[in-house]
Amino acid sequence: xxxxxxxxxxxxxxxxxxxxxxxxxxxxxxxxxxxxxxxxxxxxxxxxxxxxxxxxxxxxxxxxxxxxxxxxxxxxxxxxxxxxxxxxxxxxxxxxxxxxxxxxxxxxxxxxxxxxxxxxxxxxxxxxxxxxxxxxxxxxxxxxxxxxxxxxxxxxxxxxxxxxxxxxxxxxxxxxxxxxxxxxxxxxxxxxxxxxxxxxxxxxxxxxxxxxxxxxxxxxxxxxxxxxxxxxxxxxxxxxxxxxxxxxxxxxxxxxxxxxxxxxxxxxxxxxxxxxxxxxxxxxxxxxxxxxxxxxxxxxxxxxxxxxxxxxxxxxxxxxxxxxxxxxxxxxxxxxxxxxxxxxxxxxxxxxxxxxxxxxxxxxxxxxxxxxxxxxxxxxxxxxxxxxxxxxxxxxxxxxxxxxxxxxxxxxxxxxxxxxxxxxxxxxxxxxxxxxxxxxxxxxxxxxxxxxxxxxxx
Numbered sequence: 202x203x204x205x206x207x208x209x210x211x212x213x214x215x216x217x218x219x220x221x222x223x224x225x226x227x228x229x230x231x232x233x234x235x236x237x238x239x240x241x242x243x244x245x246x247x248x249x250x251x252x253x254x255x256x257x258x259x260x261x262x263x264x265x266x267x268x269x270x271x272x273x274x275x276x277x278x279x280x281x282x283x284x285x286x287x288x289x290x291x292x293x294x295x296x297x298x299x300x301x302x303x304x305x306x307x308x309x310x311x312x313x314x315x316x317x318x319x320x321x322x323x324x325x326x327x328x329x330x331x332x333x334x335x336x337x338x339x340x341x342x343x344x345x346x347x348x349x350x351x352x353x354x355x356x357x358x359x360x361x362x363x364x365x366x367x368x369x370x371x372x373x374x375x376x377x378x379x380x381x382x383x384x385x386x387x388x389x390x391x392x393x394x395x396x397x398x399x400x401x402x403x404x405x406x407x408x409x410x411x412x413x414x415x416x417x418x419x420x421x422x423x424x425x426x427x428x429x430x431x432x433x434x435x436x437x438x439x440x441x442x443x444x445x446x447x448x449x450x451x452x453x454x455x456x457x458x459x460x461x462x463x464x465x466x467x468x469x470x471x472x473x474x475x476x477x478x479x480x481x482x483x484x485x486x487x488x489x490x491x492x493x494x495x496x497x498x499x500x501x502x503x504x505x506x507x508x509x510x511x512x513x514x515x516x517x518x519x520x521x522x523x524x525x526x527x528x529x530x531x532x533x534x535x536x537x538x539x540x541x542x543x544x545x546x547x548x549x550x551x552x553x554x555x556x557x558x559x560x561x562x563x564x565x566x567x568x569x570x571x572x573x574x575x576x577x578x579x580x581x582x583x584x585x586x587x588x589x590x591x592x593x594x595x596x597x598x599x600x601x602x603x604x605x606x607x608x609x610x611x612x613x614x615x616x617x618x619x620x621x622x623x624x625x626x627x628x629x630x631x632x633x634x635x636x637x638x639x640x641x642x643x644x645x646x647x648x649x650x651x652x653x654x655x656x657x658x659x
Contacts, residue, residue, distance in 0.1 A: 263276055300378075309500070386560075409430075452473060470537070613640065
């Protein structure tokens with residue numbers, strides 16, 4: 202599109218050459234420019250994107266810059282309008298999903314499954330908000346057949362707005378947990394917000410709902426679209442679930458009296474729920490179940506630091522799940538750690554940091570994780586920083602006969618020093634916290650090239 206066409210689509214004016222043609226994607230980080238792309242200059246709390254627009258091919262901003270610029274009142278709103286304008290021009294099926302945990306894992310499975318049927322564009326990283334969703338849409342082009350959009354909610358009305366930017370034909374709600382409960386106040390309020398994704402469907406669309414989650418199953422009356430359920434008592438189910446010594450599940454995938462084997466390449470029983478949700482969404486757009494099962498078995502890791510399994514040359518196993526955390530996802534990761542430790546007869550070490558956005562329930566949420574570590578028999582829990590100290594409290598309160606050691610450290614550096622001095626080749630280490638805690642540094646240091654250089658497992 203020319204800048205003149207973009208300006209017309211978003212209600213802006215052009216400062217500079219209106220005939221400049223944007224041929225690349227939109228982007229917001231000037232450190233990763235896109236050739237022929239559109240730099241969206243956003244004024245943040247600490248940084249003004251307009252100050253970094255020099256050298257850009259073209260800019261969408263709220264004032265003129267040194268590059269040809271479409272000037273609008275609010276670049277974020279204009280970005281959403283541009284995305285809607287583009288998606289309306291494309292012959293693409295939009296599949297949108299949300300959930301308190303598991304949405305990125307589900308998105309990664311779904312994107313890889315659909316890619317076997319046609320060109321697919323999917324959310325990258327944490328691009329699931331009012332900036333990330335339009336950036337995802339604007340990564341699509343005329344060849345794109347499927348557009349997979351992860352949507353997050355930080356308030357009522359948020360997902361409804363995102364669905365206006367990318368109107369879905371298929372939506373899924375994976376679950377309703379306690380992530381962001383500090384902002385919403387209750388799981389019921391979270392369900393109200395996440396259920397907006399099914400309300401956005403046309404009558405000919407499909408709502409994929411988790412039959413095993415009562416708050417999700419109760420969303421069915423909120424849409425006139427077809428409802429397809431997954432999980433226990435659902436229409437798309439798993440039977441005969443087994444795990445290997447790295448806690449990677451295998452099972453028979455079933456739907457409409459057909460059954461096909463699946464062997465996932467990711468650790469954790471919770472991956473089964475993610476795979477079922479992805480399978481249901483894929484069948485909703487007409488993919489044969491046998492092709493879905495085959496693609497799920499081949500799916501690798503798309504998003505970094507999400508239950509990423511690594512094995513060092515000396516045998517140390519590191520599970521890097523440091524991208525994000527809440528009580529449910531951390532408990533699921535601990536369950537995987539426990540299974541791997543038990544199957545391989547190894548000591549288990551969990552390096553756990555703060556789980557943010559829990560509000561008034563922060564201490565209780567952390568204590569819940571500590572109690573889970575005690576129940577699962579985790580040998581050592583390294584607690585990183587005072588905000589996560591509830592984990593140590595929960596572990597000590599629930600520990601039986603002195604089992605389970607809690608090491609409370611002042612911060613990441615002290616935790617890293619402890620791990621370096623005390624972790625041995627025969628251990629299995631889980632690293633997990635909210636992304637802002639940056640515990641990936643610990644996983645990275647454990648796997649850094651050297652005398653004990655690390656290699657990823659298949």
